[in-house]
Amino acid sequence: xxxxxxxxxxxxxxxxxxxxxxxxxxxxxxxxxxxxxxxxxxxxxxxxxxxxxxxxxxxxxxxxxxxxxxxxxxxxxxxxxxxxxxxxxxxxxxxxxxxxxxx
Numbered sequence: 001x002x003x004x005x006x007x008x009x010x011x012x013x014x015x016x017x018x019x020x021x022x023x024x025x026x027x028x029x030x031x032x033x034x035x036x037x038x039x040x041x042x043x044x045x046x047x048x049x050x051x052x053x054x055x056x057x058x059x060x061x062x063x064x065x066x067x068x069x070x071x072x073x074x075x076x077x078x079x080x081x082x083x084x085x086x087x088x089x090x091x092x093x094x095x096x097x098x099x100x101x102x103x
Contacts, residue, residue: 008051018063018074019082021056022090025049056091 014020028049032042064071075087082090 018056018059018087019079019090021052021059022087024052025056026090028052 026049028045031037032045032049037045060071060075063074075091078084078086
């Protein structure tokens with residue numbers, strides 16, 4: 001079992017799956033930019049980032065389908081754990097297209 005498999009198992013049990021998916025996506029994309037990371041590891045990290053991005057979109061779509069207002073509130077709420085950032089703040093640098101969920 002590799003680190004990505006462990007992360008996915010933890011993600012299934014966490015009480016804030018959207019936050020976890022966005023952080024996982026962001027971390028993988030940021031780490032992949034490091035010059036000392038081997039190319040095959042970079043490819044794996046970018047694949048993992050894509051998987052976490054897909055997970056985040058699925059969570060947002062599910063919540064949006066239940067309540068558009070709840071989905072927007074969840075994305076716009078500032079989180080102390082994230083240094084006062086919102087989930088939108090996390091999504092923008094990861095290139096996550098959350099806006100498409102609300103069209």
